[in-house]
Amino acid sequence: xxxxxxCHLLNLETNKKINLPHGEVIxxxxxxxxxxxxxxxxxxxxxxxxxxxxxxxxxxxIGRSICGIDGYAVSKDKTYTVGHGHRIELRLGYHEHEIVxxxxxxENITQVAKKPKLDFPIFNLKNDSDVQxxxxxxYPDVGKWEDIDRKELLIYTAANCKGKAKIxxxxxxxxxxxxxxxxxxxKDGDDWQLYIQDxxxxxxxxxxxxxxxxxxxxxxxxxxxSKKIKEFKRKIENIVSKISLxxxxxxxxxxxxxxxxxxxxxxxxVDEKNDNICIDKKNSFYxxxxxxxxxxxxxxxxxxxxxxxxxFAINIGIKFYTPEEHFLKAKPVAYTMPDFDPRNLSVAxxxxxxYNKPNVIIMVGGPGSGKSYFCCKVLIGKGYIHISRxxxxxxxxxxxxxxxxxxxxxxxxxxxxxxxxESRARFVQVAKKFNIDCYxxxxxxxxxxxxxxxxxxxxxxxxxxxVSEIIINSYKNKFQEPEKSEGFKEIVKIPFVPQFNNTEDxxxxxMFLLEK
Numbered sequence: 098x099x100x101x102x103x104c105h106l107l108n109l110e111t112n113k114k115i116n117l118p119h120g121e122v123i124x125x126x127x128x129x130x131x132x133x134x135x136x137x138x139x140x141x142x143x144x145x146x147x148x149x150x151x152x153x154x155x156x157x158x159i160g161r162s163i164c165g166i167d168g169y170a171v172s173k174d175k176t177y178t179v180g181h182g183h184r185i186e187l188r189l190g191y192h193e194h195e196i197v198x199x200x201x202x203x204e205n206i207t208q209v210a211k212k213p214k215l216d217f218p219i220f221n222l223k224n225d226s227d228v229q230x231x232x233x234x235x236y237p238d239v240g241k242w243e244d245i246d247r248k249e250l251l252i253y254t255a256a257n258c259k260g261k262a263k264i265x266x267x268x269x270x271x272x273x274x275x276x277x278x279x280x281x282x283x284k285d286g287d288d289w290q291l292y293i294q295d296x297x298x299x300x301x302x303x304x305x306x307x308x309x310x311x312x313x314x315x316x317x318x319x320x321x322x323s324k325k326i327k328e329f330k331r332k333i334e335n336i337v338s339k340i341s342l343x344x345x346x347x348x349x350x351x352x353x354x355x356x357x358x359x360x361x362x363x364x365x366x367v368d369e370k371n372d373n374i375c376i377d378k379k380n381s382f383y384x385x386x387x388x389x390x391x392x393x394x395x396x397x398x399x400x401x402x403x404x405x406x407x408x409f410a411i412n413i414g415i416k417f418y419t420p421e422e423h424f425l426k427a428k429p430v431a432y433t434m435p436d437f438d439p440r441n442l443s444v445a446x447x448x449x450x451x452y453n454k455p456n457v458i459i460m461v462g463g464p465g466s467g468k469s470y471f472c473c474k475v476l477i478g479k480g481y482i483h484i485s486r487x488x489x490x491x492x493x494x495x496x497x498x499x500x501x502x503x504x505x506x507x508x509x510x511x512x513x514x515x516x517x518x519e520s521r522a523r524f525v526q527v528a529k530k531f532n533i534d535c536y537x538x539x540x541x542x543x544x545x546x547x548x549x550x551x552x553x554x555x556x557x558x559x560x561x562x563x564v565s566e567i568i569i570n571s572y573k574n575k576f577q578e579p580e581k582s583e584g585f586k587e588i589v590k591i592p593f594v595p596q597f598n599n600t601e602d603x604x605x606x607x608m609f610l611l612e613k
Contacts, residue, residue: 104147104154106185106194108132115194117147117154125187125194126160137162138187145185152202153178156185163395163427165189172295173426190396240337242330248321250355250362251348252370253333258343260372261309264415265300266363268385268406269314269346272420274336282318286328289336293424297340304342309371312346313362313383315405319350326350345370354556357387358408358609382416383409384423387612389432395421404435408609437545439607445592447475452536456586457499457528458510459521461579462540463572464564465550467593471540472512474596485512496523503531510538516575518583525584537585542593544573550593552610557602 099119106115108131115130117123126142127133139160146155156177158164164171165186171177179185181198240255267273273296274289276282283289291297300310319325329348337344347355347362355361367376385406392400410417421427458476462468469485477483482502484495495511502509515521521537528535542550551564579588597603 099149101200102149102152103199104149105197105199106145107197109184109193109195117145119147119149122146125185131187131192131194133187133192135188135192138192142187143185149198152180152198154180154183154196161428162188163421163425170421170425172424175295240334245365246353246355248326249349249351249353250365251326251330251350252365253330253337253346253348254370255337255343255345258345259309260370260374261307262374262377262380263306263308264311264366264376264381265303265308266311266313266381266383266415268383268387269312269336271386272384272406273312273340286332289332291339292420296424297342299424300340300342300344308381310342310344311366312344313349313357313409314346315349315356317349317351317356321350357405358412358612359556359605360409360412360608363409363413378413378415382418382423383413384418384420385409386420388417388419389434390419390430391433394430394432401432403612404432405612407432408435408612412608435545435609435611435613437543437549439549439609442595442607443592445594447471447591447594448589450475450479452508452534454534455503455506456508456534456536457503457524458508458536458538459515459524459585460510460512460538460540461515461521462542462591463514463516463544463547463576464569465547465554466540466542467550468538468540468591469512470596471538471591471594472510476510480508481510482507483512484509487512492520492523496527499524499527500530503527503533514572516572517577521579521583529584534586535584537579537583537588538591539579539588540593541590544569546593549610553606556605556610557598 104117104119106117106125108115111132113132115123115125123130123145124141124143125131125145126140127135127138128140139162142158142160142162143164144157144159148154156166156179157175158171158173166177166179167184168186168190170189179196181196181201183196185194185196186192187194240253243252243254244250245252271292273292275292276284276288277290278284278288280288304310316329319329333346333348337346345366347366349355349357349362353361355365383406386401387403387406388401389404389407390398390401392398407417422429458481460468460472472481472483484498484502486492486495489495489498492513495513499509499511511524513520525535548566548569551569554561555563579585581588595606597606
């Protein structure tokens with residue numbers, strides 16, 4: 098032991114010194130030694146042991162909170178070796194203590210340790226348990242590529258990747274890798290690094306425990322661009338080679354039924370790409386960063402860009418974890434589920450439509466509200482003339498058609514969105530001109546459900562023109578609640594009553610289809 102060298106921790110908030118005698122284990126946490134009173138910090142948070150002969154300190158997080166070294170998160174129960182000038186955080190981003198050797202090692206006398214920007218990936222140091230796994234030979238860079246549905250889905254299967262009952266599934270961006278540049282989106286196919294250094298070690302343990310490792314990733318940005326596809330394929334091969342394990346990768350290139358949270362990729366795995374081995378959902382799981390967490394779910398962390406990964410796991414029926422929960426053993430944090438839950442559909446039925454006098458019905462409802470289905474299912478069968486801008490092309494032609502049919506004493510239904518008073522007034526005035534009753538039929542479908550309905554229609558009826566969110570939001574912004582004073586004899590509220598062609602469609606409808 099070098100008696101001429103001492104080591105201590107300097108609390109950067111209070112300037113209090115905590116001595117670290119050579120070879121002695123000191124416990125940091127919410128205790129008298131640190132004078133820390135943060136309830137999020139365990140009483141026994143970090144074990145510290147100094148080696149004054151070699152100017153090293155071994156650290157082992159043992160508490161419930163995620164600890165940090167130089168602003169980087171570290172794993173519980175892993176041992177890290179650091180030196181003079183490095184900083185320990187009892188809780189990531191809080192309660193910094195700097196390691197000080199006195200006198201400092203010669204190479205540090207003229208240098209000042211710089212603290213990296215706060216982030217969540219694990220501290221980039223080898224720990225004792227990872228040295229062997231990080232030095233193994235790279236996995237052979239061979240595998241098989243396939244494409245399905247005109248390249249809507251790409252599949253990469255590494256050599257020796259076999260079907261198994263237990264599936265350990267992961268998202269790619271923000272879970273397995275992150276950008277080297279720090280940008281939100283990669284600049285090119287080489288702008289990536291492992292999100293957490295010991296991911297290969299984690300995945301190897303799963304592989305050894307008879308899990309099949311599968312990645313599921315949304316990549317609509319590459320689309321069907323052959324150049325982008327080629328570059329992304331090279332990127333996937335490099336990632337698999339870096340991890341050095343037999344991995345299968347599913348890539349949704351568009352916004353079809355393969356895109357998460359819709360379980361199309363999982364269905365292909367189950368039906369075609371697991372060597373006819375039945376999957377044990379109870380013991381399978383999925384890990385992803387799109388988890389619906391709000392801003393500041395952790396120190397300086399932004400709101401999750403979506404909740405697609407969590408909903409993907411819910412749709413499949415397997416356990417879900419965030420990367421922090423799975424890799425760092427962090428406790429779950431709060432998240433926000435979508436306002437519309439398709440699993441809890443209310444039972445509803447259409448009201449009876451039975452009017453003795455000639456009349457006009459003006460429908461009010463956005464795309465996907467079910468108004469056109471209601472018209473076809475209920476009103477046309479009762480002899481109503483169906484007048485629609487989608488068929489005629491303009492509201493002026495709809496007005497002319499209404500006048501022509503009222504002259505023939507026909508009952509009519511105006512099947513347009515009619516969101517505001519101005520659009521409805523055009524047809525109310527015609528009804529007044531012919532001195533007949535005018536009714537407003539208002540669809541009660543909320544806007545979240547209309548988006549869900551439009552996505553469902555897009556997935557099940559490719560002949561139907563997709564409705565953009567811009568159009569749905571435009572209706573929402575223009576909407577004015579109908580009033581009898583506009584000239585209506587009555588305002589009738591019409592619920593959305595789902596009807597399905599088959600059980601498969603019904604099962605799909607009752608899944609989460611939207612990413613937010």
